[in-house]
Amino acid sequence: MEKLFMESRELLQSKEFCQKLARNFSSSSGRAGKPIVKWNEVQNWFTTRQQESKVKVPSVTNTYKDESGLPQTCLLNDGDQSSQILKGLVSKVGEKVSDLSELEFEAKSSTDGAWYDVDMFLSHRVTSSGETEVRVRFVGFGAEEDEWVNVKKAVRGRSIPFEHSECCKVMVGGLVLCLQERRDQSIYYDAHVLEIERKTHDIRGCRCLFFIRYDHDSSEETVRLRRLCRILG
Numbered sequence: 001m002e003k004l005f006m007e008s009r010e011l012l013q014s015k016e017f018c019q020k021l022a023r024n025f026s027s028s029s030g031r032a033g034k035p036i037v038k039w040n041e042v043q044n045w046f047t048t049r050q051q052e053s054k055v056k057v058p059s060v061t062n063t064y065k066d067e068s069g070l071p072q073t074c075l076l077n078d079g080d081q082s083s084q085i086l087k088g089l090v091s092k093v094g095e096k097v098s099d100l101s102e103l104e105f106e107a108k109s110s111t112d113g114a115w116y117d118v119d120m121f122l123s124h125r126v127t128s129s130g131e132t133e134v135r136v137r138f139v140g141f142g143a144e145e146d147e148w149v150n151v152k153k154a155v156r157g158r159s160i161p162f163e164h165s166e167c168c169k170v171m172v173g174g175l176v177l178c179l180q181e182r183r184d185q186s187i188y189y190d191a192h193v194l195e196i197e198r199k200t201h202d203i204r205g206c207r208c209l210f211f212i213r214y215d216h217d218s219s220e221e222t223v224r225l226r227r228l229c230r231i232l233g
Contacts, residue, residue: 104117104118104157104158105117105118105121105156105157105158106118106155106156106157106158106159107138107147107149107155107156108149108153108155109138109147109149110147110149110154111147112187112216113189113216114187114188114189114216115159115177115188115189115190116138116139116140116141116188117140117158118136118137118138118139118155118158119136119137119138119139119140119141120136120137121134121135121136122134122135122136122137122146123135124151125148131150131151131152132150132151132152133148133149133150133151134148134151134155135147135148135149136149136155156231156232157232158232159177159188159229159230159231159232160229160230160232161226161228161229161230162225162228162229162230164205164206164225165206166230167201167206167225169230170196170208170210170225170228171193171196172193172194173192173193174192174193175190175191175192175231176190176191176192176193176212176228176229176230176231177189177190177191177228177229177230177231178190178191178212178214178223178227178228178229179227179229180214188229189214189215189216190214190215190216190231191212191213191214191215192212192213192215193210193211193212194211194212194213194220195210195211196208196209196210196211197209197210197211205225206224206225207224208225209222209223209224210222210223210225210228212228
């Protein structure tokens with residue numbers, strides 16, 4: 001996106017160009033099962049980026065990070081306390097990284113119980129029971145879809161799709177993130193593996209079959225490895 005922005009700013013205002021770019025993003029393998037990117041979201045991003053480029057900033061580094069080294073897109077309100085919450089998220093995920101900008105998160109929506117990629121953490125609060133909640137914005141959604149979610153129960157590191165060579169890591173009884181494909185939508189839900197039919201791999205990769213049960217509605221089906229992701233924490 002940044003590269004395109006630098007190359008041709010006039011072209012980026014074209015509806016046809018933004019529609020094409022949105023289709024390319026939505027159909028990419030890395031966004032399988034994720035919300036569809038809308039063309040006006042792409043255009044709005046470029047418009048906002050163009051406006052920001054007109055504002056003089058001290059340096060490129062300071063544009064994206066504050067003195068604590070936390071990425072601006074993940075910053076909450078209230079300074080040091082918010083930084084501690086983010087560090088707690090990192091500890092919860094169990095990642096050993098020196099820069100939080102390397103981390104990506106997903107959150108569980110209370111609307112449908114599915115997991116979506118987090119675009120940014122907007123603010124936080126402590127409930128009457130003493131639990132911490134964060135307000136998140138999901139990738140591909142606008143402000144009207146922002147939600148308050150429980151840090152301990154509904155936020156974790158972004159799950160990673162299994163490689164063909166990693167099918168041996170999927171175990172009976174294990175928890176995985178599975179893409180539930182329906183006629184009208186494809187969404188990621190938590191699921192447990194009930195049975196595994198191991199098959200010899202071929203040129204297409206893993207051919208094993210995994211019989212799973214979704215946690216949110218107890219429905220069951222047999223899926224291929226391509227629909228499973230490893231949960232980080």
